[in-house]
Amino acid sequence: MLKIKDLHANIEDKEILKGINLEIKAGEVHAIMGPNGSGKSTLSAVLAGREEYEVTKGEVDFGGSDILEMSPEDRAREGLFLAFQYPIEIPGVSNINFLKTAINETRAHKGQEAVTAKEFLALVKEKSALVELDAKLASRSVNEGFSGGEKKRNEIFQMAMLEPKLSILDETDSGLDIDALRIVANGVNTLKSKDNATVVITHYQRLLDYIVPDFVHVLYNGKIVKTGGKELALELEEKGYDWIKEEVDAVS
Amino acid sequence: MTTTELTKKDMLLESLNELDFSNEPQFAQDLRSNAKNALENLEFPTSKTEYWKYTRIGKIINKTYGIQHEASDSNIAITPYLIPELDANIVVLVNGFFRADLSKIENESGLNISSLKDAVNNSNPFVENSLGKIAKAEKELFIALNTLCYTDGVAIEVDKNAVIEKPIHILNITNSDNLISNTRTIVKAEENSSIKIIESFVNLQGNESFTNNVSEFFLNANSNLEYNKIQNKNGESYQISTEQAYQLKDSNFTINTITLQGTLVRNNLNIEVDAEGCETNLNGIYLGEGKNHTDNHTIVDHLKPNCNSNEVYKGILDDNSVGVFNGKVFVRPDAQKTNAFQQNNNILLTDDAVINSKPELEIYADDVKCSHGSTIGQLDDEAIFYLQARGVSKRSAINMMITAFVKDALDRVSIPALKNYIDLKIDSRFN
Numbered sequence: 091m092l093k094i095k096d097l098h099a100n101i102e103d104k105e106i107l108k109g110i111n112l113e114i115k116a117g118e119v120h121a122i123m124g125p126n127g128s129g130k131s132t133l134s135a136v137l138a139g140r141e142e143y144e145v146t147k148g149e150v151d152f153g154g155s156d157i158l159e160m161s162p163e164d165r166a167r168e169g170l171f172l173a174f175q176y177p178i179e180i181p182g183v184s185n186i187n188f189l190k191t192a193i194n195e196t197r198a199h200k201g202q203e204a205v206t207a208k209e210f211l212a213l214v215k216e217k218s219a220l221v222e223l224d225a226k227l228a229s230r231s232v233n234e235g236f237s238g239g240e241k242k243r244n245e246i247f248q249m250a251m252l253e254p255k256l257s258i259l260d261e262t263d264s265g266l267d268i269d270a271l272r273i274v275a276n277g278v279n280t281l282k283s284k285d286n287a288t289v290v291i292t293h294y295q296r297l298l299d300y301i302v303p304d305f306v307h308v309l310y311n312g313k314i315v316k317t318g319g320k321e322l323a324l325e326l327e328e329k330g331y332d333w334i335k336e337e338v339d340a341v342s
Numbered sequence: 343m344t345t346t347e348l349t350k351k352d353m354l355l356e357s358l359n360e361l362d363f364s365n366e367p368q369f370a371q372d373l374r375s376n377a378k379n380a381l382e383n384l385e386f387p388t389s390k391t392e393y394w395k396y397t398r399i400g401k402i403i404n405k406t407y408g409i410q411h412e413a414s415d416s417n418i419a420i421t422p423y424l425i426p427e428l429d430a431n432i433v434v435l436v437n438g439f440f441r442a443d444l445s446k447i448e449n450e451s452g453l454n455i456s457s458l459k460d461a462v463n464n465s466n467p468f469v470e471n472s473l474g475k476i477a478k479a480e481k482e483l484f485i486a487l488n489t490l491c492y493t494d495g496v497a498i499e500v501d502k503n504a505v506i507e508k509p510i511h512i513l514n515i516t517n518s519d520n521l522i523s524n525t526r527t528i529v530k531a532e533e534n535s536s537i538k539i540i541e542s543f544v545n546l547q548g549n550e551s552f553t554n555n556v557s558e559f560f561l562n563a564n565s566n567l568e569y570n571k572i573q574n575k576n577g578e579s580y581q582i583s584t585e586q587a588y589q590l591k592d593s594n595f596t597i598n599t600i601t602l603q604g605t606l607v608r609n610n611l612n613i614e615v616d617a618e619g620c621e622t623n624l625n626g627i628y629l630g631e632g633k634n635h636t637d638n639h640t641i642v643d644h645l646k647p648n649c650n651s652n653e654v655y656k657g658i659l660d661d662n663s664v665g666v667f668n669g670k671v672f673v674r675p676d677a678q679k680t681n682a683f684q685q686n687n688n689i690l691l692t693d694d695a696v697i698n699s700k701p702e703l704e705i706y707a708d709d710v711k712c713s714h715g716s717t718i719g720q721l722d723d724e725a726i727f728y729l730q731a732r733g734v735s736k737r738s739a740i741n742m743m744i745t746a747f748v749k750d751a752l753d754r755v756s757i758p759a760l761k762n763y764i765d766l767k768i769d770s771r772f773n
Contacts, residue, residue, distance in 0.1 A: 163736065
């Protein structure tokens with residue numbers, strides 16, 4: 091579904107990603123872990139199409155098309171979803187209305203008919219229940235006045251509404267208490283199917299107790315330096331990142 | 343300098359001198375000759391004139407204009423200028439003249455709408471007593487110019503206790519190039535009455551034409567008057583628009599100024615609040631594009647205690663457009679317990695767009711609540727990216743954010759069909 095080959099990316103002439111290789115297939119859950127500043131958020135930003143990052147080398151193939159050539163909205167319409175680490179507050183723009191536009195523009199992109207008001211409302215009801223998001227919150231301005239936990243639940247609500255092929259959760263666990271974490275994880279797990287895939291970017295192993303990964307990758311200094319199963323996350327939790335840094339630094 | 347300016351004024355007056363008002367009743371002729379005298383002492387503003395500091399009117403006064411001498415009978419399709427789904431009395435002015443044939447007026451009980459020219463010629467007592475009483479020729483050159491040579495306009499009287507549900511929509515159309523037109527509106531809302539008016543300034547061709555219009559609003563005790571001004575002239579067009587209102591006890595005056603297009607638009611709003619218990623709302627939206635210049639000058643003069651005024655102006659300036667906002671609130675020594683709130687927010691879409699924003703308060707009473715604020719910003723790129731990342735096109739994302747930004751300046755538009763119409767105009771502009 092997603093093939094990243096030798097991806098290099100800069101921000102303001104500073105190289106952050108230094109040759110990422112990663113393949114994700116449908117039905118899989120991948121976790122990307124790593125110390126601060128290793129490039130985790132840069133990777134998600136580059137995949138989602140943030141303009142500040144310049145891709146200097148490499149390829150990213152998503153479902154057969156070169157994603158790096160696409161606008162952020164076209165990537166989303168093709169089925170890529172990024173759950174933001176810091177969801178943005180947008181006063182005056184209704185959460186529901188913007189999602190309706192997003193769904194209809196995506197449908198138009200695929201040559202499908204617009205969703206009817208009735209279908210849409212049914213969808214909102216069903217999906218907001220999934221993440222226990224109050225219907226009132228769903229129809230308020232995007233994230234305005236939401237608590238940290240509500241913002242993250244709203245991200246998963248939007249993900250549920252848009253039904254992406256590939257979801258990247260960027261530090262979705264940051265700032266969540268254990269109950270909110272469980273609700274968010276439950277939402278993600280319910281949406282999981284053999285046709286979609288999830289990438290969980292996180293610092294801590296805690297989230298991976300709830301969203302169990304098939305693969306764990308360690309990102310360090312702009313490269314994936316280690317890949318393993320879910321037990322790698324436990325090992326990192328126990329031993330920290332220093333042993334990996336030493337391993338990598340010794341080789342280079 | 344002085345001689346060249348005089349020449350410009352003389353040149354402008356020369357073409358207007360062709361207008362013949364000799365058949366008018368004496369009061370009307372007196373008003374005009376008084377304006378002529380006032381003009382002797384008034385000069386075109388320059389960049390040194392504080393009231394006009396950010397607006398150069400060279401574009402307007404360095405041209406020669408033609409005039410229309412009487413109403414024509416040319417057929418004009420007015421449907422494109424109507425507001426969909428709005429049941430209104432339609433009053434059509436073309437090139438400065440009332441057109442009965444294009445208008446659709448049903449005077450219901452308590453309401454009297456007529457052409458100003460007819461009202462003047464019939465010596466309508468209200469018009470005779472009130473015309474020029476608050477928009478005084480000696481105060482301002484463009485008021486004087488209008489008073490000297492207004493050709494026609496609209497007179498509206500709402501009787502005591504008459505609550506008029508059906509809005510009046512004045513279509514002020516220009517359809518000749520290089521034309522100057524001076525129209526005038528005068529409205530009186532009697533005690534306990536209520537009226538809603540829309541005036542659209544539009545053009546059909548009408549390139550390089552100049553509209554200099556003046557409106558006077560008289561609000562008697564406990565009356566309610568809403569005036570919605572829609573400025574939507576394309577091509578090269580100039581407008582100087584003066585609205586003067588006078589409020590008596592417990593009256594409620596709302597004026598919404600929506601500037602969608604126009605090369606050079608200057609709005610002068612002056613509201614005298616001369617009794618207790620009044621409410622005044624002044625809201626505005628201006629959308630600048632190309633090299634358009636939009637200037638909103640407002641004055642609210644609180645003379646008596648226990649009144650509220652609220653003002654919200656929102657501007658979106660694109661390309662090389664320029665916006666000017668100058669909102670002045672006076673709170674006179676008697677006007678204790680005044681609440682005056684004023685806000686001007688702007689978004690500049692490009693590095694070349696300009697806004698000059700100047701909120702001013704002059705307070706001479708000591709027990710008042712007054713606030714003012716002005717902001718200038720750009721659209722939040724993070725928010726645009728967030729919306730894009732959900733599949734919304736960049737264009738739609740920008741449009742959503744602009745609509746959200748200007749929305750609260752439309753809160754006081756109480757006619758739903760008009761609100762939809764403005765929403766759609768804003769949407770289509772940014773889509």
